[in-house]
Amino acid sequence: MKKLFVPLAVLTAAMFAYAPIAIANAPYESTMLLIQKIFYFHVPSWMAMYAGIAICGAASVVYLFKSRPAADRLAVAAAELIVLFGAIGLVTGPLWGRKAWGVWWQWDARLTMALLLELVFIAYLLVRAYGGPGSDKLAAAVGIFGTAVSPFVYVSVNIWRTVHPLNTVVPTLRAGMFGPFWFCSVAFLLLFTLLIMLRTSLANEQARLDELYLAEDDGAA
Amino acid sequence: MKVLVVVGTMLLMLVILLPGQAFAFQAPQAPTPAGQAPPGQSEFIPVDQLPPSEQLPAAPLLIAAYAFAWLAVFFYVWTVWRRLNKVEADMRVFEKRHMRGNPR
Numbered sequence: 001m002k003k004l005f006v007p008l009a010v011l012t013a014a015m016f017a018y019a020p021i022a023i024a025n026a027p028y029e030s031t032m033l034l035i036q037k038i039f040y041f042h043v044p045s046w047m048a049m050y051a052g053i054a055i056c057g058a059a060s061v062v063y064l065f066k067s068r069p070a071a072d073r074l075a076v077a078a079a080e081l082i083v084l085f086g087a088i089g090l091v092t093g094p095l096w097g098r099k100a101w102g103v104w105w106q107w108d109a110r111l112t113m114a115l116l117l118e119l120v121f122i123a124y125l126l127v128r129a130y131g132g133p134g135s136d137k138l139a140a141a142v143g144i145f146g147t148a149v150s151p152f153v154y155v156s157v158n159i160w161r162t163v164h165p166l167n168t169v170v171p172t173l174r175a176g177m178f179g180p181f182w183f184c185s186v187a188f189l190l191l192f193t194l195l196i197m198l199r200t201s202l203a204n205e206q207a208r209l210d211e212l213y214l215a216e217d218d219g220a221a
Numbered sequence: 222m223k224v225l226v227v228v229g230t231m232l233l234m235l236v237i238l239l240p241g242q243a244f245a246f247q248a249p250q251a252p253t254p255a256g257q258a259p260p261g262q263s264e265f266i267p268v269d270q271l272p273p274s275e276q277l278p279a280a281p282l283l284i285a286a287y288a289f290a291w292l293a294v295f296f297y298v299w300t301v302w303r304r305l306n307k308v309e310a311d312m313r314v315f316e317k318r319h320m321r322g323n324p325r
Contacts, residue, residue, distance in 0.1 A: 033279065034279040034280065034283060035279040035282060035283060037283055038282075038283055038286045038287075041286065041287060041290050042286070045290065080297075084293060084294070084297050087293055088289065088290045088293050088294075091286070091289045091290075091293075092286040092289065092290060095282045095283075095285055095286040095289075096282070096286065098277070098282060099277055099279050099282050191294070195294075195297070195298070195301075198298070198301055199301055201305075202301055202304055202305050202308065205305065205308045205309070205312070206304075206308050208312075209308055209311055209312055209315070212312075212315055213315070216315075
């Protein structure tokens with residue numbers, strides 16, 4: 001894993017260095033014009049968030065039913081990244097909406113559910129931080145709940161009438177927008193991979209230190 | 222009866238609004254001295270389109286969005302780096318204590 005980190009970091013940095021050029025060369029959308037270019041960071045940040053949700057959900061299931069500490073460490077790393085990328089999506093969205101819709105925020109199904117999903121994973125981290133002994137299992141249950149809710153956020157634009165664009169905009173992207181969008185998406189997923197590797201290594205180090213202290217206490221007792 | 226109510230309401234509105242109108246007509250036309258509030262607007266004139274100077278520009282919002290994304294990522298990396306340094310420092314303290322054969 002450590003061997004892979006540096007080449008991956010170099011590749012991600014190179015991709016993000018080129019991303020502004022790709023975005024600048026992408027054509028303007030016919031009604032929203034310049035502001036639509038937020039799309040190239042907004043949607044990939046949600047994609048990274050969903051990657052985190054998938055990992056957090058799967059790792060939480062493994063931890064809850066098999067009690068594997070490594071799965072717990074992976075779940076907490078993923079939860080932090082869910083909150084990070086979710087925050088990017090929740091801030092870039094209103095900046096886009098202010099120009100496109102004339103308002104910063106609408107309490108419609110998609111936006112409200114996305115905010116609630118972010119709050120579920122903030123709750124996960126708060127339970128971990130302040131829940132005391134045994135909170136890791138409770139947090140795993142919260143993680144599974146958040147994962148179960150997430151598909152509804154995705155399909156909400158198809159079920160309810162919202163101001164948010166439909167999910168069909170991504171598969172129907174024209175050639176000029178398709179390339180930069182998927183380029184940025186891959187860059188965001190690589191960034192997500194790097195950050196989860198970094199955060200998991202931190203969790204592993206913390207676990208190693210805790211084990212050393214516990215062994216010391218056992219030896220003293 | 223209904224007519225009386227309507228006429229009465231209209232008269233009442235005139236009584237309330239006329240002094241305001243009269244005040245507006247008496248308002249000074251000279252430019253407001255510095256530091257004083259301008260006189261109240263007497264009427265609103267609609268226009269079809271905003272002048273370009275009043276339209277919300279997209280570029281600052283776009284720049285703010287990209288800047289926030291980067292700031293959030295860098296802030297997160299910084300917090301991980303800080304926590305990693307703290308764990309490594311604790312590990313060094315632990316190892317030093319054990320090398321001296323002085324567990325707590």
